[in-house]
Amino acid sequence: MKKIVSGMRPTGKLHLGHYLGVIKNWLKLQDEHDCYFFVADWHALTNKYKNTEDLKENIKQMIIDWLACGIDPKKATLFVQSGVKQHSELALLFSMITPKSWLELNPSYKDLKFNLFYQYLRDFLLGKQVKINQAPPPESFDEALEKATGKQKNKIFEEYLREAFHRAFYNQKGINFEYLKEVLIKFGINKKIVEEAIDNLEKGDVGKDIDTLGFLAYPVLQAADILIYKAEGVPVGEDQLPHIELTREIARRFNNLYDEIFPEPEAILTEAAKLPGIDGRKMSKSYNNAIYLSDSEEEVNKKTMQMKTDPQRIRRTDPGNPDVCIVYDYHKIFTKDENLLKDIDQKCRTAEIGCTDCKKILAENLNKFLEPIRDKRKEIEKDYEKYEKFFIEGTLRCREIAESNMKEVRKAMRLYEI
Template identity: 40%
Template sequence: MSSDSPEQKNVSRPRVLSGMRPTGKLHLGNYMGALANWVKLQDDYECYFFIADWHALTTDYADTSNVLSNIKEVALDYLAAGLDPKKSVLFVQSLVPQHAELHLLLSMITSVGWLERIPSYKEQQENLADKDLSTYGFLGYPLLQSADILLYQPKFVPVGQDQASHVELTREVARRFNHFYPRRSHSFASELAEAGSEESLHVLPEPQVLLTPAPKLPGTDGRKMSKSYGNTIQLTDPEPVIRQKLKTMVTDPARVRRTDPGDPDKCPVGDLHKVFSTPEKLAEVYDGCRSAGIGCIQCKGWAADALVQILTPIQERRARYTDEDVEAIFEEGSARAQVRAEQTMVEVRSAMRLPSASLRSGGSR
């Protein structure tokens, strides 16, 4: 391991872990809901951020032709947003096989009822009615998330409020595992107890939710920005595309004519200004809209100005990386992640009284 690895630099910092599914290029909603917060966390936490390619198969298993290209796009977006391989471990889920092993072992002790009660289970079945989601993989994807988390024994999982239930499932699974399989190394447990960390006596410590701010970010049709709605502004959209998308964006329905006053609090474009515009520009928006002093076209132009200012440095960073750079960064990060994951699996196998590494490799004990 190199002397400047994130694990060594951040050894005394709380560990966090999070990831995203590679379903295509990321958009502003992904950036504001997760990436921007991850970038900030890098200076205060030991960070593991991954691309959850196996999770993409839970709903798109019938066509995997775009998985590799999507991994590349998301990897580029991670780096473009400001995730730094010198500060964080950046990796691809499927390159760390311990994720699958821990998922299998946890599936032996996890109640089906726990999985069925996850709010997104029925919601996604309804929203994706055109797909057959009556699969074991789709039912078990929250448990795969739990394995992803517990494999790195993080202190915190940075999520929005809508993902908190998944972390709670992870805590329940960890609690059940630790009840069945206490740590077998008494000397190691004693050292941890002396250090004052009672929870560290467990093989799989229960992670805490680290709620991250997720501002309201509408898509061009006024609904939540989402790839499935086709209403996104991508991190890679050039300025002319951004301006064209905003020109067609829905506004306050009360402004039928140019002379009608409006209310930015009832307008999706107003919501964009609240997130991206300066306080001074936001004040102009409120004053101009409510007095009908400005029209919607001008207001949308101001919003586009703000988005371009945010996205330009992201796109400039993206252009600095070659395909070879990205591949090398994520291969190295995946190797680092595998080392840390195996540390957990050694403890898990020992606690469950499964074969040791020497037996697994065919050697003698």
């Protein structure tokens, strides 16, 4: 049995992506290990420091979702990060021994910046009526770039735009805006529009909200969140591995400098089924494409009917391809009957089933899955204080553990104690 620590930023009600990516795994871990699951409310401030009016409500909704899904205070210790101030003390001490370069190289910091910049550029171009075709490009970016003459082309495939931006962003010398300008003009976008967009990116406010010390240093706070409990394992997806590596490096550095206090926690890799939002993009509150655990039956039905399907299947009589259909991605997870699943696959390919009927089956299965969660949610909402208590008790327990470990840290660092 390992000591496991894992947290989630309170962004409000949870959606199916959260369930599959985190909660499902926690449910398994709480049966096998000594788990500490926390509401990472300080982390919510790293890029949302301006809008704190929803923070308390977001925490409440997340707590309700956790419990409704079966996260069990009898099996795991549940707590709220900001209730254990020792996390911030340890983060401060860690920040003294963490080289700045470790943070600047943190890939998720760069990726987030990339996404913000890219999103801005895309929205700007769309706002100027530039045609961005969402269909996949028929040829490679390099071939298309070679053929692009500017005069003939008046639309740019989204994939190309992303590729161009990627090449401009991820290179040795910072963002190569000149390259990006050249490519966009080559693809036929009006020079004036391109220049305005790039100018805004270079000088504007894009990304300003993450240009803070708190955002840059959040992996240090994360290291403190984990190490303050001397955790041995942290469940993570592939993309978060660099964070755990950083936590291990901080632990190593501390142990070398002062005393062997911290274990180097292992990353427990979780294989989560990736589920896109109803429009095919990453499921996210900000894209307005998510199915929430708290959605009513009607909302689920409506959202399922809005789901994108195989783009090549235009008429009911056209055969479809489930391999490129979001609805079928959902079926693979929520339609438990293997025979039915095979049947849908085959009938889609032969046009024996229409997309509306296919979606109706999915909506039914989604509702079957969500119904017990919805019911439990209602029960918890009615008597929230009774359930909130689990988190208060957990937080108090964590405070004691954290304080006891901090005493060791202060002593090892020979700090002045009153």
